[in-house]
Amino acid sequence: MWQALYEELQGKRFTVIAVALESRGPITARPWIERAKPTYPCLIDVDHSIARQYNMINVPQAVWIDEDGRIVRPTESAGVTEGFRKMNPTTYEMPKKEIEEGAAARGRYLDAIRDWVAHGASSKFALAAADAQRHTPQFTDDIARAHATFRLGRYLIEIGRRDEGLRTLEAATRLDPDSWSIWRQMADLDTIGKSGGPEFWARVHALGSKHYYAPIDMPGEPER
Amino acid sequence: MTTIISGNAVRDVDARADGNGMWLAPNDFEAVTGFELKPEGFCRDAMCIPIPPNRAGEFQRGGAINISRFAELTRRPWVGSEAGDVWALEEPADARNDALQSLEAPEFELPDVDGTMHRLSDYRGRKVLLASWASW
Numbered sequence: 103m104w105q106a107l108y109e110e111l112q113g114k115r116f117t118v119i120a121v122a123l124e125s126r127g128p129i130t131a132r133p134w135i136e137r138a139k140p141t142y143p144c145l146i147d148v149d150h151s152i153a154r155q156y157n158m159i160n161v162p163q164a165v166w167i168d169e170d171g172r173i174v175r176p177t178e179s180a181g182v183t184e185g186f187r188k189m190n191p192t193t194y195e196m197p198k199k200e201i202e203e204g205a206a207a208r209g210r211y212l213d214a215i216r217d218w219v220a221h222g223a224s225s226k227f228a229l230a231a232a233d234a235q236r237h238t239p240q241f242t243d244d245i246a247r248a249h250a251t252f253r254l255g256r257y258l259i260e261i262g263r264r265d266e267g268l269r270t271l272e273a274a275t276r277l278d279p280d281s282w283s284i285w286r287q288m289a290d291l292d293t294i295g296k297s298g299g300p301e302f303w304a305r306v307h308a309l310g311s312k313h314y315y316a317p318i319d320m321p322g323e324p325e326r
Numbered sequence: 327m328t329t330i331i332s333g334n335a336v337r338d339v340d341a342r343a344d345g346n347g348m349w350l351a352p353n354d355f356e357a358v359t360g361f362e363l364k365p366e367g368f369c370r371d372a373m374c375i376p377i378p379p380n381r382a383g384e385f386q387r388g389g390a391i392n393i394s395r396f397a398e399l400t401r402r403p404w405v406g407s408e409a410g411d412v413w414a415l416e417e418p419a420d421a422r423n424d425a426l427q428s429l430e431a432p433e434f435e436l437p438d439v440d441g442t443m444h445r446l447s448d449y450r451g452r453k454v455l456l457a458s459w460a461s462w
Contacts, residue, residue: 151434165456258412
């Protein structure tokens with residue numbers, strides 16, 4: 103997903119680190135990685151530890167981290183729109199308008215990264231400390247408990263206690279219903295493909311006017 | 327044998343459960359939580375969390391330490407399996423929020439598809455786009 107950008111910018115002290123929130127592990131991630139042929143690090147996060155540490159709830163989400171290890175843009179949607187919600191669930195066709203807006207959103211996000219790489223802290227896309235703090239998604243007690251419950255459920259499945267593990271993951275989804283990474287990983291661990299099947303579409307539909315991907319708050323972004 | 331998932335590890339410990347929660351030997355408690363019980367309270371690095379007055383017996387008995395009461399006191403999620411033989415201990419929401427509000431990107435160590443470990447700090451000196459993805 104990021105290979106072209108990485109090749110363009112890698113000489114400028116920039117890297118992508120792509121983390122697969124993949125409880126099925128390298129066996130599942132490998133074909134995707136080999137197809138993409140990335141030359142930046144692609145890491146496998148079986149336990150969703152990055153989601154836990156950076157308060158991520160979906161893919162793709164991204165964090166911008168500067169050369170000193172400081173966050174200049176905290177966890178947010180990474181150049182995606184909700185256009186897929188207008189997709190025909192049987193033919194997978196998307197309306198032309200949604201395809202164009204999706205491409206435009208991605209283009210804006212990549213341009214923002216380019217600007218940051220070129221201009222560093224003076225880029226209008228790099229957040230000053232107070233703004234970065236304000237943009238940081240907040241943990242609640244329930245979110246923290248959802249992460250503990252996810253770890254327990256995933257481990258139970260790993261040691262062969264599948265039914266209890268899936269029940270435990272379902273409890274995690276009730277604690278943090280906004281986390282799509284927990285729900286979709288649970289669905290995928292239940293049955294490969296379930297994360298994009300009828301239950302997924304029903305859950306997306308049930309959002310109503312709520313966002314699947316929260317809009318990114320960045321100069322040049324339209325109001326959503 | 328009780329299995330406890332915490333921090334970056336899964337550990338098997340000898341634990342005793344009673345109506346008041348789960349009791350661990352001090353070395354197991356410290357390995358699992360990162361905290362040591364001292365007269366000042368539960369201590370990690372320079373910080374100590376005192377035990378509420380008159381409640382010492384809920385937290386420590388005959389050398390064993392009650393991890394359930396510790397979790398409750400420190401608002402750590404403490405989630406158990408149906409049989410009570412596997413548990414997960416998480417950092418409290420406040421600690422996670424403080425960590426992110428500091429704007430110091432939390433360190434992690436994860437393998438690539440060949441099993442080579444990579445740390446975020448390995449990439450210090452470069453701008454990093456840390457991006458999540460999944461096959462699902």
